Amino acid sequence: MSGELAGRLRERIAIVRREPIRDAGGGASEGWATIGPAWAAIEPDGSGDLTAGDARAASPRWRVTLRLGADVTVGDRLTWGQRRMRVRRRIDDPATPDRFTLHAEEER
DSSP states (O other), X not given: OOSOOGGGOOEEEEEEEEEEEEOTTSOEEEEEXXXXXXXXXXXXXXXXXXXXXXXGGOOEEEEEEEETTOOOOTTOEEEETTEEEEEEEEXXXXXXXXXXXXXXXXEO
């Protein structure tokens, strides 16, 4: 994906991050907190590993392009409509310094 970026970012997503939540007794559990919305370009990127577990349950994978500056790390979750995706990899390409690419796997 090269060239103009703004016209390609057509999908609205939410970036969600796992955060510890303290209860009244001082214990902690894991919860999810919304970091914020972002505009993204989303393309199919195949399906999950067919050799792991039940091949019929392989999860779809997505390639997500965002403008540089969006706060996303590996392990974060992206929500896109009714879809929930876990970020598996982030690629910052020096040839395209205005954007970065995420590889995400849909959670079911």
